[in-house]
Every structure is written in structure tokens, then in C-alpha cells.
Amino acid sequence: MYNEPIFLKPVFKDRIWGGTKLREEFGYDIPSKTTGECWGISAHSNGPSEVVNGPLKGKTLDQVWDEHRELFADQVGEDFPLLVKILDAKTDLSVQVHPDDSYAREVEGEAFGKTECWYVIDCEPDAELVYGHHAGSKLQFEEMVADNRWNKLLRKVAIKPGDFVYVPNGTIHAIGAGTMILETQQSSDITYRVYDYDRLDDAGNTRELHIEKSIEVAMIPHQDADFEPVLSANEDLKIEKLIKENYFTVYHWNLEGSVAAVENPSYFLVSVLEGEGELKIDDQSSSAFKKGDHFIVPSTVKKFGMSGDAKFIVSHPTI
Structure with a gap:
């Protein structure tokens, strides 16, 4: 019987909004000065974690999931269900939204949509999140997007270290500058960008937006989830x-x-x-x-x- 914890090597992702706090705060050997994400526990094909101890050393988590389902309570399903990240937002993330399971399967051919949650590890004193919006109908949402009325549309929420935020699929959201969070989510890498502040990448191009899909999957009107720690x-x-x-x-x-x-x-x-x-x-x-x-x-x-x-x-x- 396997009788020890399975330690994992993180996978790092360069992001336009990333920084260096993953090295400064956690001592990680990050690949760049714009490292935005540490995928700490991942079996996703875009960045599976590698086992660093015990008899499974050298295997990736997706391999362990496929070959040793007894380690996971014999849970059914083709794909490992969760993904754990740490995010360093030096600047604002794009305003975005994620689909539910059904939409992800039918439109993207992926196993999971993306419901997630955030624990705020640290943030600047004036840090904010985008969480939800003020549109009362899909038509009003479309009109405000078309007219670039982002300050009127987007709902801003102040945060502090230790806060917890639940982000079910369909929630318009964005992590603000100066924030480090731990994210627990479904194992999905599907993101639809609604707004990206018209910023340019290293090649001088704006990043792709996904307005039509965003409107299809967004929760309109927004409703806060009800839960109690x-x-x-x-x-x-x-x-x-x-x-x-x-x-x-x-x-x-x-x-x-x-x-x-x-x-x-x-x-x-x-x-x-x-x-x-x-x-x-x-x-x-x-x-x-x-x-x-x-x-x-x-x-x-x-x-x-x-x-x-x-x-x-x-x-x-x-x-």
C-alpha cells in the first residue's frame, strides 16, 4: 500500500501581467521577470506537475492518475478533476469569464468548464478585484461593452490578505494589480477575455478577445454566491x-x-x-x-x- 505523501514539482507560466514575487515570496526558480502562474498541483495537459519523491518519482500527475487510481479513492473520470495555482498579478489580469462543463464539452471539446476560488495570500493596501458587473440584461451588457463603458459595467471589490473569493463559472472577474492569490479550480484552461485594457504584448499586438463567447456564458445579471465558512x-x-x-x-x-x-x-x-x-x-x-x-x-x-x-x-x- 502506498503510504507517503506525493510531492510535486511546480510548472511556471509566463504572463503579460506577471512579476517576480513567486521567487521573492516562495523561493521558486522562476523562468522570467513576468512569471504569473505557479501550477503547483496539476494533471492538465498544458502543464502537468512531476512527482519528486518516492516510488512514483519522475512520473507526471496525469500518469499517476491514469495508472494508480487507487491513490485517488478510485474516483471515476478520464481526467484529474482539480488544479491548484499560485498567481502573482504585478498588473491587472484581463477581465474574463469561464464556461460551465456542458459548454466546455460541446464548444471546446474539453472535459471541464471552470469554477474556481481564490485565497488572497497578499495584496497592496488599495488592491481591488473585478467581481461581477452592473448590467441588468444581456442587451444592456452588450451595449455597455460596445460603448466601452467599462467603468460603469464592471463591479469592483476591495480586498485584503486572508480574504476568500468564490468564482463560479459564468462570473465576470479579474484579479487586480499587486495581488497574490492561491487558486483552487476545476482542471481547465479555458478563458474568455472580455476586456484587456487595450494593452499590447511584446510583439506590439493586442491580445485576442472573446466577446461573443463571453456573453454566451456570462451570468447576467450577476448574483453573488451564498456560502458560509x-x-x-x-x-x-x-x-x-x-x-x-x-x-x-x-x-x-x-x-x-x-x-x-x-x-x-x-x-x-x-x-x-x-x-x-x-x-x-x-x-x-x-x-x-x-x-x-x-x-x-x-x-x-x-x-x-x-x-x-x-x-x-x-x-x-x-x-
């Missing part, structure tokens, strides 16, 4: 269940000491945001973890202990 504790582990919805359940964990037994509901996706410590299994094996690590606790590990001083974002599929 739940607090609990297990010895020295403080647990905040940030959200439980159809695709994922996401937690913020704060470890200040030790916990003897954490029950594993299926398989945990774990990203270490701060600190360091040790994960213990059956009092026989232990694995050190530190800030910036990403790992999976497979379903073959029914429970585990932890010690140290660290903060995490943890998730699992809602099955």
Missing part, C-alpha cells in the same frame, strides 16, 4: 472550511504545534503558504514540508499526524 479545531490544528460546493471543498489550515490524527476523506491536495513542519504516517514514516511545497496525501493514507508551525490551503474533490 465553518470553523473547527483538531488539537493544535485550526481548520476553516472556506467552501464546500459541487466540485471542491477547500480549507485553510493553521498548525501551531501538533495534531495526532487527521482523517483523510478521499485525497487531500495541500499547498504550504507559510512555515514548515513534518507529516507523520503510522508513527513509522515522516515527511518534512516547508513554505512553497505542494503535495497530495493519497486516499491510501487514511489518517496522518502533523507537527510544526505552518499555514496551508487544502482541498479535495467533493465526491
Whole structure:
């Protein structure tokens, strides 16, 4: 039986809006001064993570999913369901929207649409997000886009470190400049751009917009999702269940000491945001973890202990 966590090597993505904070904050060896995304736990074909420890070392997560489904509670489905990223927005991301599963399959031939959520790791004092819009109908939305009335159309929301934002498919959204987030999402790379501030890429070209598809999939009028975080504790582990919805359940964990037994509901996706410590299994094996690590606790590990001083974002599929 596989009896250890699966540590993963991140994949980095250069983005027009990216910066260098992934290196400065987490010590990652980033490829450029405009590195916008760290795909920490990914089995997506556009950037699968590689296992860096144990008997599966050298395999990519999509290979492990295909060959060892017992590590994932024998979950059915052709594709690994979730993707965990850290994003460094030095400048504003484009205003965008993502489709649901049905639209993604029918129009793009992809397995999943994209519902996501964000934990704000850090941000500037005056940081904002675009979250939703003010159009009351599809016709009004189309008219405001055509007239470039972006300041009237887009809904701005102030944020601070520690905030949590749920972004179901169809939500018009954009991460603002000076913000670093951890994103838990469906394993999808489908993005429809609504507006990109008329900025130019390195070749002097504007980036492609997807106005027609955006209008087809957008939630009009906008409605905020209704959810309530739940607090609990297990010895020295403080647990905040940030959200439980159809695709994922996401937690913020704060470890200040030790916990003897954490029950594993299926398989945990774990990203270490701060600190360091040790994960213990059956009092026989232990694995050190530190800030910036990403790992999976497979379903073959029914429970585990932890010690140290660290903060995490943890998730699992809602099955």
C-alpha cells in the first residue's frame, strides 16, 4: 500500500501581467521577470506537475492518475478533476469569464468548464478585484461593452490578505494589480477575455478577445454566491472550511504545534503558504514540508499526524 505523501514539482507560466514575487515570496526558480502562474498541483495537459519523491518519482500527475487510481479513492473520470495555482498579478489580469462543463464539452471539446476560488495570500493596501458587473440584461451588457463603458459595467471589490473569493463559472472577474492569490479550480484552461485594457504584448499586438463567447456564458445579471465558512479545531490544528460546493471543498489550515490524527476523506491536495513542519504516517514514516511545497496525501493514507508551525490551503474533490 502506498503510504507517503506525493510531492510535486511546480510548472511556471509566463504572463503579460506577471512579476517576480513567486521567487521573492516562495523561493521558486522562476523562468522570467513576468512569471504569473505557479501550477503547483496539476494533471492538465498544458502543464502537468512531476512527482519528486518516492516510488512514483519522475512520473507526471496525469500518469499517476491514469495508472494508480487507487491513490485517488478510485474516483471515476478520464481526467484529474482539480488544479491548484499560485498567481502573482504585478498588473491587472484581463477581465474574463469561464464556461460551465456542458459548454466546455460541446464548444471546446474539453472535459471541464471552470469554477474556481481564490485565497488572497497578499495584496497592496488599495488592491481591488473585478467581481461581477452592473448590467441588468444581456442587451444592456452588450451595449455597455460596445460603448466601452467599462467603468460603469464592471463591479469592483476591495480586498485584503486572508480574504476568500468564490468564482463560479459564468462570473465576470479579474484579479487586480499587486495581488497574490492561491487558486483552487476545476482542471481547465479555458478563458474568455472580455476586456484587456487595450494593452499590447511584446510583439506590439493586442491580445485576442472573446466577446461573443463571453456573453454566451456570462451570468447576467450577476448574483453573488451564498456560502458560509465553518470553523473547527483538531488539537493544535485550526481548520476553516472556506467552501464546500459541487466540485471542491477547500480549507485553510493553521498548525501551531501538533495534531495526532487527521482523517483523510478521499485525497487531500495541500499547498504550504507559510512555515514548515513534518507529516507523520503510522508513527513509522515522516515527511518534512516547508513554505512553497505542494503535495497530495493519497486516499491510501487514511489518517496522518502533523507537527510544526505552518499555514496551508487544502482541498479535495467533493465526491
